[in-house]
Amino acid sequence: KLTNLEAENVSIKDKLEAAKTRNKVLSNEIKSLKAQVQTLLRKSRNDDEFIDALMKQQTQMKQLLEDHNQHQTQQQHLQQQQLQQMSVKSQQDSNVVEQLKTIAAQKESQVKILEMELRHMKMVHQQNQSSNGYSPQQAFTTSTSNIVTSNDSRPTTASVNDILTSSSARSRSASRLSRPASVSDEPVSMQTLQQELTVLKYQYKEMEVMSLAAQVEKDKMKELVQVLQSRLSE
Numbered sequence: 001k002l003t004n005l006e007a008e009n010v011s012i013k014d015k016l017e018a019a020k021t022r023n024k025v026l027s028n029e030i031k032s033l034k035a036q037v038q039t040l041l042r043k044s045r046n047d048d049e050f051i052d053a054l055m056k057q058q059t060q061m062k063q064l065l066e067d068h069n070q071h072q073t074q075q076q077h078l079q080q081q082q083l084q085q086m087s088v089k090s091q092q093d094s095n096v097v098e099q100l101k102t103i104a105a106q107k108e109s110q111v112k113i114l115e116m117e118l119r120h121m122k123m124v125h126q127q128n129q130s131s132n133g134y135s136p137q138q139a140f141t142t143s144t145s146n147i148v149t150s151n152d153s154r155p156t157t158a159s160v161n162d163i164l165t166s167s168s169a170r171s172r173s174a175s176r177l178s179r180p181a182s183v184s185d186e187p188v189s190m191q192t193l194q195q196e197l198t199v200l201k202y203q204y205k206e207m208e209v210m211s212l213a214a215q216v217e218k219d220k221m222k223e224l225v226q227v228l229q230s231r232l233s234e
Contacts, residue, residue, distance in 0.1 A: 096227060107220040114213040118206065125202055 100224065100227060103223060104220065107216050110216050111213055114209055114216070117209055118213075121202070121206060121209070128198075128202075
């Protein structure tokens, strides 16, 4: 019996040692599994943080895309408005150019009429110098009526400087012709005074027409300068 008990005791001890060994192995496995679980938990938290970051980035990208689309829409609308404004401004510039052309044509017509009047007065004055039976005052009246009835004519255009130069030369020649060739101590006759008065009237009318022509050119230049200044200010 004692031998059996000893054998049983040895067997129980062996089983106990085996159980302890098994418990150690299981304990080590549990520790390893706990470590793996901790690692998985940390990885899960990292994954959650990464997912949150991706979601935030996606939200930001959506917002940026919406802002970009809105900006593009605003830019297109602004470009359309600018195109419309440019079209309106181009039309206004075209209208201004047409108005300037009309004004220039009117001023040119007035200048041509004045040039015709000056040429006619010069011709009549030359005729009056050759024959004393024709008055420059009558010639001026006749030339004015002829110009009014013949507005459709188109003479060659001369500049105001040419008119002023030729008129100055004619005035000097007329002043020389207003006196007799030889000056004597005899009193001036009534006929000589009338001739001088006639020449002076002619010179006055000529200077008046020249002044009007110069004023027309001055008004034309003022209008052009004003238009250019307004376009530069824009």
